Amino acid sequence: MLHRRKTYTIRPERLQEFTEFFHTYLFPLQISHGARLVGRWVTESEDEVIAIWEYRDREHYEQVDRDVRNSALRREAMKKRARLGKNLYIKSTEDFMTATGVYTPPRAIVSVTAYITNDAGEVLLVRNLHRGDTYELPGGQVENNESILDAVKREVKEETGVDVTIDGITGIYQNISSHIICVAFRGTYVSGELQAQEGETTDVGFFPVTRENVDTYIKREHFQIRALDAMNPVYLPHALYTVRPYELVSRYDGNAPSALSGQN
Known part of the structure; x- marks a missing residue:
């Protein structure tokens, strides 16, 4: 480096x-x-x-x-x-x-993103302040001592102004170049008024995204993959827990949507 x-x-x-x-x-x-x-x-x-x-x-x-x-x-x-x-x-x-040696554990950033739909089946997309060339699913970095479920709801709220429920994980993606691991979720709009958030997004909205027109909205291929995988999801099993002492925070076996937002 x-x-x-x-x-x-x-x-x-x-x-x-x-x-x-x-x-x-x-x-x-x-x-x-x-x-x-x-x-x-x-x-x-x-x-x-x-x-x-x-x-x-x-x-x-x-x-x-x-x-x-x-x-x-x-x-x-x-x-x-x-x-x-x-x-x-x-x-x-x-x-x-240049570094004189390796003194820290391997570094990886964990981020989250969400494929959120409304009653009409439209998909929530944002235009990020730092990526004005494309729309994308809302999301961002997981903070220290924060669960991925709390993080995805927080990031959606911070970027769009709305509250959502989360059904499950639809994919895990690694940007090897940037050391970023992204966990993608699918969920549903609950309440709140859509509004671009200062310092975060320049535009937000629900759009009629399909497999055929996804590239009309989402220009970057690695963002397209996350949306395409979430359209007909296979939910992944996962568990959230703490240790010393062990406490199970949330467990999902991956068989069906589980409205995870109520289990945090």
Whole structure:
């Protein structure tokens, strides 16, 4: 792996402005083209912000850098920075690092997504703030000490504003490039008003998605697979539990939909 340390010298009074600029432009510019943010830190004096990015190797970094430079979002970022003033940050520097060894367990991110239908059989889709080229099923990352069932309901609520019930798991998918394992569910709309959520989504709605027209809405193939598998699901058995002491939180044998939202 190759790591790039980007250091920004800022005025402390502009930290919040710079943070908003980072989350709106700098962060999505990198992750949408394949980089991973290891972490972002600010010094106690709030005059320096450090971000460390991860790439597979130098070739991967160079490809991401080319894609970023040619993107429409970068042009928007440059215009926004001009409006905010060049002293949004005083200067920036970067250097590259390689690891001297492996000191942590293998890393994997667990995410969840949901194929949610309404009474008309339409499918709930969102347009993500950082992936404006496609609609997709709502979802996101599982937080520490959170069950996958709690996570999928929370993510749907955060991205669309609605509450849902969950019937079962329809598939498990691994993005080997990004170390992401995604657990996909199927469920049903219960209540709430659909609304794009600031900082999460730019558009949400129920759409008449079918096997024949799925690529009209969902442009990325790895997102299409999750929807197609959920259309006529074979629900997977699973169990949620804690240990020390052992406590079974939820168990499903995979034979039929189980309205799992009521078992958490």
